Amino acid sequence: MATGNKSNLCLVCNKLPGVRVCIGCNKYFCPKDFREHEKQLAIKFDNEVVRSHDELLDQIQKLEKSNYLSSNLFAQIEQWKKITINKVERAAEKTHRQLIDLIDQKRTGITKQLELITKEVRSRREEETFVENDIDQLKQKIDKITQKLQKIIQKDKNQSIIVENNQIDWDRLIYVREIQEERDIEEEQQDSGKQINCEYFQPKFWKKKKMRPTVYGNPHCIQPS
Template sequence: MMPFGTSSICAICRNQPSITSCEGCQKKFCTTCLSQHRDQLSMELDDLVNHRNELSEIINSASSNNTNNINPCFEEINRWQNEMHKNIDRIAIIAREQVRQLLSEASKNVRTELDRISHDLQQRQKTGGYVEGDLDRIKQQLTSLNGIVQRFNEQIRIDTYNTNSINWDTLLVVIPINASQKNIKVPNVSTNSMLYSSYNQSKSFFLIV
């Protein structure tokens, strides 16, 4: 067998004579290794496509209105929202209990006076010991108690002034960490350096030597 020059030996197997040269890596390959080299480039291209698809999914997710977005900022917003709800619920529960206590205390005082009037009426019914003046006095007492009962709701007021003074728009603020990221520029890639997975489309990458 006629010996081959070093420059004519396949760059992969280092045994067979090279017949083609890759424009990308400038290496020479035999017929068998040429296919192997193209397969390797094809796998690298597939990896790039997969990487591109992953980036596309992340970008689409970031720009969508999906509430299940994986961005941790959404989780933090949800935690804040839940915490605010808990605080509001807690304050509302305390306020309701305070209203109940005030109403209970007010009704207790009225109940004591009403029980006294009730006892007086029962005794007078049994004994018949009453005249016009007694009835007028009891009537005035009942009218007075009725006025107090009717004013129960007026004796308690809910003050929401502090809530009205809250600047709700400043309670939760979204701050971009790096504003310069808004103008990200991707470097241009020459069309001649693009890879094609199809072997038939790759003929322009090789020269017959």
């Protein structure tokens, strides 16, 4: 369709009438150049949209490999585990020695008491210097030590000496949380169309200039040196 209005001429050749209008750029094209324009749009779509989409999808799929994104953080966790195990083993060995020392201390005390009675018993028996009162007194001393020994044995059976520590919060001994910018939270609000309670998220998202996963260890519990 011919027209004398130059504003409706084809944008590309500027000769033929612009009988096709692109609703995206609102420009006029002749049929030939319009087809070329559509072709260029398809190329642009593939280069800028499809390619970016595929690259993003590939990156997301790589995240399925848990050690792809934060291999250094996984290494930190493994290092922390080794150090913590070593500290736990040393603490257990120390407590083991303490228990042995405690048992030996009680056993040594009773043994020393019995040694004195043993000397007296052997001396009186060899020399035959004992009467009824001596027998009663020695028997009382022996019974008294026997009672002490039975108390120790009974305490051990009743587990009155407890090897235990429930003060460690194993769920918080080491943990991971995300450090996120306030701007990222606002973007999540816009994407979800909902107002996020920032106070609720405060324990999880700290305002920093850079977002990164971070490994935390509880300072009140076992920490790697």
